[in-house]
Amino acid sequence: MKKEVQLMKTQKKIEILQKMIQINSVNNNETQVADYISSLFSPYPDVDIQKINYAPNRDNLVLTIGKNKGPILGLSGHMDVVAPGNRADWNYDPFAAVIADHKIYGRGATDMKSGLAALVVTLLELLEQKVDLPGKLRLLATVGEETGEYGAAQLTKQGFADNLAGLIVAEPTSRMQKIVYTARGVIDYKVISYGKAAHSAEPQHGINAIDNLIVFYHLALERLLKFTETDAVLGGVTHSITKIKGGEQVNSIPSYAELMGNIRTIPAYPNQYFYDELESIIAELNQKEGFKLAIAYSFPEEAIAGNPDSRIIQLAQKTHLQVLGSVAKVTGSSGANDGAEFLQAKGHFDSIEIGPGSATSHQSNEYVEIDDYLNAINFYKQFALDFLKDKQIQTDYTGID
Structure with a gap:
């Protein structure tokens, strides 16, 4: 009899995102977010967790799973958010993570704690299911993206992005309908x-x-x-x-x-x-x-030139069609992201940007559709497996474990 695989309950996935939003990390205080994420992985002994201090109350988090030799896929998300602005313009407390109309409201709901939480849940589910990964997944959770990508710069200088086989940045891209490969x-x-x-x-x-x-x-x-x-x-x-x-x-x-x-x-x-x-x-x-x-x-x-025909793009399109049932638009971004720093690491790899979120970044009443957040988890999980198992990725990968 085949053993049934138990997945994390939907309510728990939502609670993880709510908890992240409820932590006020406006251009500071990322350590509390890092500590919360770390606590979620404490039941799993085979997870490498490293906190890298940038300043008081500002810790980056690097979390790696996977035992086998093989490609390393980087998963990038930042823990800081911008200020909420005039709170009178908000219908709900920006740090309450209120659920209404199938949406979660709060500062960072779109930019980009929903993307970060989706990456975290992806790793947790893979650990729960005891998936034997043909490589490694490395979460790079950073400080200070909103004011200068200096957390990503620090992690890059210290070698945490060296020899990646690819990088996915979970910034919002029109409800996961765009795959960004180039950026200003x-x-x-x-x-x-x-x-x-x-x-x-x-x-x-x-x-x-x-x-x-x-x-x-x-x-x-x-x-x-x-x-x-x-x-x-x-x-x-x-x-x-x-x-x-x-x-x-x-x-x-x-x-x-x-x-x-x-x-x-x-x-x-x-x-x-x-x-x-x-x-x-x-x-x-x-x-x-x-x-x-x-x-x-x-x-x-620096601007990210990217390659619209790269293998990571091809795999992302395939996974997108399989999981979300639609063809994603391959395009560029007018904004910068942490990928610009990570791409300066040793070795050569391509990056993509795709994540959940609405067109409310940095606005009052920022929100994310709950379905988009849950779809992102499904996409990241399948994409990670597709990427690490891909024969071309495995053949081309020359990194050092």
Whole structure:
């Protein structure tokens, strides 16, 4: 008589996601999420669990299952969320994880605790069923994705993504209906202008830091227009000045001003092109009398070129049709993700981005459809098995266990 395989009950899967949402990890406090995830795996002795500290209350989590030698599939999800904004705009407490109309509401429900929870449940079910994996699955749960992918950068530098055979990033992709293989890069930069204070009645005795910053502002907007090439999937480069401040009081010539800019890049233009252009403007202006400008960058990410014909894409399409009954659209993303950091690890591998979620990321009343979340679990579980068992993946894999 064939032994019946027991699967985790649906209510338990939902409770895991609710618990993650209920942990307030707004740009901080990821350790509590990491500890909760770790606790779910404590009954299983054959799980390798490592917490990698980034800062107080900020721990990345790396969790690996599978005993056999063979390919390693990376599973990527971040534990931080953005601030909820004005709570009066929410119908429910953003950290209560309320269920209504077959949806779970809360900050991070879509971006991206539903994707992370689906990966976690996938691993738990494989352990419950004692599946003999022909390789390994490695969960890379990170801090700080929303503010710069610095958790992924730390894990990459410490070798946790080395020699992967592939990577799946569980960011939301239109209710699992898109498979993303290419993504824009991002450069966040800050320019500081130093001037000299003086009474506004005698401006000739000061140096106006705001005036000098505005000169940079216009030159930067003008000169970055020369990057005109477009990508068939991602479009063109975008550049926006998104934050500016300066001055001390209305009747004083400002001695300090700063602005922040955001550039979204495409594979045709490595980030160095933009560094060179911005820094040449700074150097040019600093040669002029009265100018003193400085520039700094915040966790820039290169664009992901990707390959729409890669084996991981082919397998994901096959699994998608089998499990979800539809053909997923293979496309790109205008936003950056942790994959940009992990792809810098040793070895060569391709990544895809696919996950549950609605079009409510970073909005009030963020939610995920419960059915989408449960479908994601089914997809990830089958995809992981399809990937590790694939003969081409096994043949091409040259990693070191």
